[in-house]
Amino acid sequence: MTSIAVDPHSEWQLSTGSTSRVGVTDTTFRDAHQSLLATRMTTAQMLPVASRMNRIGFHSMEVWGGATFDACIRFLGEDPWERLKVLRREMPDTRLQMLVRGQNLLGYRHYPDDIVERFIRRSVANGIDIIRTFDALNDVRNMRKTIETGKECGAHVQGTLVYTVSPVHDVDHYMAVARDLVAMGIDSLCIKDMAGLLKPDAAGRLVRALRPVVGTLLPIQMHAHSLSGMASMAYWEAIQMGANAVDTAISPLALGSSQPATETMVVVLRDTPFDTGLDIDALVDVAESIERIFRDAGNAPIRQTIIDTRVLSHQVPGGMITNLLAQLDQQRASHRLQEVLRELPRVRADFGYPPLVTPTSQIVGTQAVLNVLMGERYKIIPAEARDYLLGRYGRPPHPIAEHLFERVAEGRQPITHRPADDLEPGWEPALAESAPWATSEEDVLTYAMFPQVATNYFKARARKLCGERRPFPVALRQVNEMVRGFAEA
Amino acid sequence: MTSIAVDPHSEWQLSTGSTSRVGVTDTTFRDAHQSLLATRMTTAQMLPVASRMNRIGFHSMEVWGGATFDACIRFLGEDPWERLKVLRREMPDTRLQMLVRGQNLLGYRHYPDDIVERFIRRSVANGIDIIRTFDALNDVRNMRKTIETGKECGAHVQGTLVYTVSPVHDVDHYMAVARDLVAMGIDSLCIKDMAGLLKPDAAGRLVRALRPVVGTLLPIQMHAHSLSGMASMAYWEAIQMGANAVDTAISPLALGSSQPATETMVVVLRDTPFDTGLDIDALVDVAESIERIFRDAGNAPIRQTIIDTRVLSHQVPGGMITNLLAQLDQQRASHRLQEVLRELPRVRADFGYPPLVTPTSQIVGTQAVLNVLMGERYKIIPAEARDYLLGRYGRPPHPIAEHLFERVAEGRQPITHRPADDLEPGWEPALAESAPWATSEEDVLTYAMFPQVATNYFKARARKLCGERRPFPVALRQVNEMVRGFAEA
Ligand SMILES: [Co+2]
Ligand SMILES: [Co+2]
Known part of the structure; x- marks a missing residue:
């Protein structure tokens, strides 16, 4: 077609x-x-x-x-x-x-x-x-x-x-x-x-x-x-x-x-x-x-909250706050959410004011959580944040805060070219790796984007298990917010 | 105070x-x-x-x-x-x-x-x-x-x-x-x-x-x-x-x-x-x-429907349609709702285009139901509709359809004065009737507006049953819509 x-x-x-x-x-x-x-x-x-x-x-x-x-x-x-x-x-x-x-x-x-x-x-x-x-x-x-x-x-x-x-x-x-x-x-x-x-x-x-x-x-x-x-x-x-x-x-x-x-x-x-x-x-x-x-x-949309007041007061969507809370919860620190919400705009400023959308929302959010939990700002900077600060996600809207850049640069310059210019071609490797399962160019592309999830899917398809719909998860709301955290809303 | x-x-x-x-x-x-x-x-x-x-x-x-x-x-x-x-x-x-x-x-x-x-x-x-x-x-x-x-x-x-x-x-x-x-x-x-x-x-x-x-x-x-x-x-x-x-x-x-x-x-x-x-x-x-x-x-608002498409398509609020359906149901005629929804604007035109709000929504709605069920328009005209057509609720926005007016007037003229001018003073009778219960001018006014309901309330108050909250009704949505039907939204 x-x-x-x-x-x-x-x-x-x-x-x-x-x-x-x-x-x-x-x-x-x-x-x-x-x-x-x-x-x-x-x-x-x-x-x-x-x-x-x-x-x-x-x-x-x-x-x-x-x-x-x-x-x-x-x-x-x-x-x-x-x-x-x-x-x-x-x-x-x-x-x-x-x-x-x-x-x-x-x-x-x-x-x-x-x-x-x-x-x-x-x-x-x-x-x-x-x-x-x-x-x-x-x-x-x-x-x-x-x-x-x-x-x-x-x-x-x-x-x-x-x-x-x-x-x-x-x-x-x-x-x-x-x-x-x-x-x-x-x-x-x-x-x-x-x-x-x-x-x-x-x-x-x-x-x-x-x-x-x-x-x-x-x-x-x-x-x-x-x-x-x-x-x-x-x-x-x-x-x-x-x-x-x-x-x-x-x-x-x-x-x-x-x-x-x-x-x-x-x-x-x-x-x-x-x-x-x-x-x-x-x-x-x-x-x-x-x-x-x-x-x-039996899967009507859930409408407990129609107006998300957290967006109106903090400019942070409820889905993102749910993710922050989940991260805090794992460290038994959910009582420190207010501190994180105060730290968040400071991190965002240091990072050059990225819009909060996948993947920047996760990068900035995680850094704010770490800054609060460590008791010292930027004591730990995860790999994704380092990549971001070095320009590997693209050019931030505003220059990175100098003290922060120096901390991650270790003498290196930020990349100023298009990040994808550094990537090796992906088709041949994907073609080879997906060979046991892929039956079309589309399959190879599916694999290229999501190697692990695609493999699981291909295996299930091979077992002819696919057509069946999985049971709808009970805690739909939680899943919803998690997915929204990872995926662009 | x-x-x-x-x-x-x-x-x-x-x-x-x-x-x-x-x-x-x-x-x-x-x-x-x-x-x-x-x-x-x-x-x-x-x-x-x-x-x-x-x-x-x-x-x-x-x-x-x-x-x-x-x-x-x-x-x-x-x-x-x-x-x-x-x-x-x-x-x-x-x-x-x-x-x-x-x-x-x-x-x-x-x-x-x-x-x-x-x-x-x-x-x-x-x-x-x-x-x-x-x-x-x-x-x-x-x-x-x-x-x-x-x-x-x-x-x-x-x-x-x-x-x-x-x-x-x-x-x-x-x-x-x-x-x-x-x-x-x-x-x-x-x-x-x-x-x-x-x-x-x-x-x-x-x-x-x-x-x-x-x-x-x-x-x-x-x-x-x-x-x-x-x-x-x-x-x-x-x-x-x-x-x-x-x-x-x-x-x-x-x-x-x-x-x-x-x-x-x-x-x-x-x-x-x-x-x-x-x-x-x-x-x-x-x-x-x-x-x-x-x-x-345990009584959070119910938000099944946020956008009432019936208002958008018929200019009739869902609450009013629920009332019409209830009336039809009593006559085992709920399958005739579409006919009623087509008859409704015709009745409203005959009645001089009243806004549909208490009490006109009930008067016009009931007449539309009767017109459909009787198989002949205006074969039955209830007392409230007759009063309305004779001007006893006030002046309609537009003259009543002539054929309809003649049908109810029986040679009488519509009243053109303020309807309340015809009412006898109400304070003395209300004072006398509410005497067994009323303890203040406010009580008498409560009685004057709602004699029956007020009497029940006064009796319950006397039995010291009042302060307690009644259990919240299960079929809240239905009650909600019924009440909205009777009471101004
Ligand atoms: Co969108
Ligand atoms: Co109102």
Whole structure:
């Protein structure tokens, strides 16, 4: 299957760039269940509504990437490539989008260029129309390979600005990153607020400032999580200021740590200059089916907390605090959480204000825990933090604190080139190592990203154990937060 | 206790009218638990946080009225007047607000003027600073007595526009009602969206249109319910267009059928020209206490549905649909709900497009059910509907359909005067009838509003059974929706 079902460019321009109609990207099959259901929605749960979703007329649907790939092989015993093929078949009229973490692809470390290139090519060949790529540090060099390859295969490539709040993340910072992304040839720009920090006035200002940078024809799309309760207001204000598309989820999987509800935004924009043109009754029909699917499966989203006040007071998402608490608990030191929450922004400042998203959230969080528990700051600095401080994850938004850099550098200079330039090609080794199990180029790529988990999956597949769904874990909420800790929200 | 603790006028003007600072009215102790917990929050559950709430610096707190009075004597075995006195004592620095249904006070029918006057006087004497009054039909004559009396006792009186969507509810309609309310001497104006129908663009237009009507010094306040997911966006847009205050609830009792979260709006408006000036950490502290109180009591709010898609598709809130279904069920006709939902807007049109709020939602809903079940429209017209059609609830927003009016009029003319003008004074009879139990003017007023329920309550109080809390009902959700059906949301 190599044909792209939907022209990833022309209709997008028609639907957003040249009129004020706002495009809707539905995230139900990717980010929504990743955020509310520990990424446990199965392909079987998607199929009963897929063809109806296809007919809604969304600008696009995000259905692949993020943590869904890992979850498929790790927890669901599903082949993620098969899911993509099935969804492509069921949804021939809708642009399918994937989220990719730049040079990290769908994993948690940088991969060599040959793996990145092959992975992007196979993703498009199997049905992806739109590639949304981001880097945790907004280091455009980490997005370059995904952008180039996406363009080469004729996909629509969306560059991403990861939004955070810090003294160095001013409008100028985002304008500079956007300028670089545009120069690399992106087809549209996404503002990604994974932590629910984007206030409506800031959203409006950002869109207004970015418009001259990206030009009038290049669409700007908003991606936000509702955990602080601000996302829908940020969408509204961004749209007034010229944003062309928003990410939403069908209501049973909306709000809280997921996106604003699709139905709400469709009704809100109806009869305004920004009308989405979507049919609310068709959406309600799909929503009721999805609600029934989860009810029947006994895995309805857990909604104890809709507003995460910890984001509002500390700018730290509850999922990250849960991880810190788990680390403290192992040392019987959970009573020291408040100290860690005070140390966290200090570490983040020393580290040059990285946005807190995988993997920087784990690196900064662990360092803050160690600084508190050791009774002396930076007495222990883990290997990942050392790599980060030496530039091996990319360029921090702001220079590293001098005292800290000297401590880890031991006379060495930080690397200033693109980190992946140091990586040996990965295809041949992956091909050799996965030979006992792999039956396709896709299998080899699965192995290249997740050697250990892929091997377990391949063995289980060989034992024909896969098709069966594992029992749903009882402590879903905990798993959910753990997974969110490791995987981009 | 006759002194008003907080000047109900001067500080309000200072905090909203003359600057752009936005006032926050917290509804946690009234509308929030009425909407999410079937009005079952007890005074004992309020006390642990009341003094901290008092120190937050809210523009006001709505703590009394609506369905809370009825719920106190019907379900909680509490004296609502005692609650008011206790809250007044615990919150000496915060303006306390009550919601009153115009001439209906806190009940479901019009009361005579002498009862209305005494009730308002005793409310203010016991600690109410702000009286928010509304009428289901926006018939200002039904609000007049509450406004006049409130003004006479020195309270701040807030007139209300009940928001709905219909061919006759255009901006001109609301401007005309607002003009009449201003002429009656209201101190501020509330836009009340009890059904989650107010879209942000409509909210902005409405505030802009009303400003010249009310003048620059008279504050405009927004009251909306989040059940369609639009309320926070409506608040944001209304504030941009000049609204001076918004109603919110502490996050554990926010969203869904309740108000947007207080913490969210405080953070959203911080560092904008509309800063609320409230301290987010103090709010988070209160939120955690409230969450603990409900968790310990085992009565956490139920959040199965956060977005009510039925409002979005049919403009009919889920609670009302539940009531219709219950009526159909009794006739073993629940399969005919769709017919009823199609008949409902036709009946509403025939009835002159009343907003659907107590008591009009019940009158219109029952008529739609009867029209479907009888197989002939208006074969049966219940007494309440006849009274409504003859003008005995006030003036409908639009003339009644002629064919329908002729059917009930039987040659009579509709009444065109204020319905309460026909009522005999109620104080002397209530005094006599309640004599065996009543120990205060407040008791007599309780009896005057709810003779049967009050008698049961008085008897229980006499048997000293009251202080005990009743066990919390199991089918909370059903009770919740039933109560919402009867009581204003
Ligand atoms: Co996301
Ligand atoms: Co209300």
